[in-house]
Amino acid sequence: MTDSAHTPVHAGEDHAVEDADYGLETPLTGHPEPLPHVVVVGGGFAGMAVVKALANAPVRITLIDRRVYNTFQPLLYQVATGGLNPGDVTYFLRGLRLRQKNVHVVHEHLVEADHQAKKIRLLNDHWVSYDYLVVTAGVTTNFFGTPGAKEYAFPMYSRSQALRIRDNLFIRLEKAAKSKRLDDGLRVVVVGGGATGVEVAGALAELRTAGLAPAYPEIHGDAFEVKVVQRGSEILKAFAPELRSYAAEELTRRGVSLHLGAGVAAVERDAVVLTDGTRIHADLTVWSAGVHPHEEVSGWDLPQDEGGRIKIDDTMQVEGLPHVFAAGDIAVSPSGLPQLAQPAIQGGTVVGRNIQALLDGQPPQELRYVDKGTMAVIGRRAAIAEINLPGGRPLRITKGLAWLVWLFVHIMSLIGPRNRVTTLAGLVTRYGFPFHRRPVPIVGDVPTVRPPKHGA
Structure with missing residues (x-):
């Protein structure tokens, strides 16, 4: 992988750069020799957990990420739909040094x-x-080779993608508002009936x-439509049947159409074609x-499974590579952890502890994953939550109580007090106040209307 904007490596020229170039060579007080160097690639849930777990360890940490911020992906859909500002769900990675002096952040990309x-x-x-190397680089959207999906569908796995959805949403609404056709509006098709699709x-x-x-x-009548397409016969298959039923009923009550039992055969500029031959208009x-x-x-040069994920053992070490770890969605272990935030956080924490153990001459420990449960929000005072209580008993709740639990968990999971305060204000304004039932959405960037130039 090369980039023409960077200086090429000339034959025989040594481009090896010492850690001092990243401000890490000076040893900490009391350590006459340079401390062990831990390189973490990826600043997501798992990477941040590794860094925090090593806060008091006698190591130097370099955190490398292609972006300068951490993104709280569970709330990206709120940015895409005008509920939150992008700054509410992102955290400046260099801000870590305000409290943790043994970490240095590098805005770059791993090549080999x-x-x-x-x-x-x-x-x-x-x-x-x-x-010690820790790979927590995350994953990206999978279009499964669907014709037209990469060209015409909008993924929502990064801040820029969420903003692109929001901008196109408002561009289309303004276009429909100017149209003379009463049936011209906005038809949105959401592909995927998991938690993200439902939310x-x-x-x-x-x-x-x-x-x-x-x-x-x-925009008249039902000219703004929202449809969910799901290959399976039910949405939210990871949840209990009664929670699935509640979510489906609540979405229907709110005017969302569910197309179940057929996958997507192709995505066109203005339509989604299903495997059963159905063609759904989609703006x-x-x-x-x-x-x-x-x-x-x-x-x-890491072992991968058929799906491209890095193969690790239950101590989070990469197979066949001592002192190399991987965690989060990019890694797959024998125990088969789900690709969710909690496994990433717990896995990253175990990586940090195991690096500390190896430094102390102790054997690394296996991850004992604690499934705390899962949840999804549907709308104003409507959510589902499945919480695993001590002893393995699941607590399943819906409606307003589940919404409050969802709100509390997501707010407390954000990094930084400013993000917690602004996100709480945004979500409560959107969903919470009974006297504030018509919140003004955060508008997308619609092109400015300009008069024609003279002489054009």
Whole structure:
């Protein structure tokens, strides 16, 4: 993988860059020798957990990420549907140094790894040596080879993608408002009936009924439609049957149409074609059907399974590579952890503890994953939650109580007090106040109307 914007490596030229170039060479007080170097690739849930677990360890940490911020992905759909600002769900990674001085953040991208020499090469051709390497680079959208999906569907796995959805949403609404056709509006198709698909569909329905109906009187009747397409016969298959039923009924009550039992055969510019031959008109197609590792992972000389995920053992070490760990969605262990936030956080924490154990001459410990449960929100005071109580007894709740639990968990999971306060204000404004039933959405970026230039 190369980038023409970077200086090429000339034959015979040593481009190995010492850690001092990243401000890490100076040893901490009381340590006459440079401390062991831990390199963490990826600043998501797992990567942040690794860094925090090593806060008091006698190590130097380099956190490398292609972006300068951490994204709280469970709330990206709120950005996409005008409920939150992008800054509410992102955290500046360099802010970690305000409380943790043994970490240094590098805005770069991993290109290749030489595990025998214990060093990695970044996109800028700098080589960084490591004593311990942790790969937590996350995953990206999986279109499953569906014709037209990559070209015409909108994924929602990053902040820029969420903003793109929001902008196109409002561009289409403004276009419909100017149209002379009464049936011209916005037809949104959400592909995927998992938690993300249900949450984005519910948020769009909330946006339509609470925020946009009075703002766009030009759009008549049911010209703003929201549909969910799911290959299986039910949505939210990871939840208990009674929770699935409640969610389906609540979505239907809110005007969301469910198309179940047929997958997507193709995505067109203005339609989604199902495997049973049905063609659904779509002005905007949101893709939330699955994820897979980035293609460049294959160049990192790490063992991968058929799906491209890095193979690790239950101590989170990469198979056959001592002192190399992986965690989060990019990794697959024998115990088969789900690709969710909690396994990533718990896995990253165990990685940090195991690095500390190895430094102390102790054997690494296996991850004992604690499934705390899962939840999904549908809309105003409507959510489902399955909480695993001590002893393995599940507590299943719905409606307003589940919404309050969902709100509390998501607010407390955010990084930084500012993000917690602004997100709480945004979500409560959108969903919570009974006297504030028509919140104004955060508008997308619609092109400015400009007069023609003279002489044009």
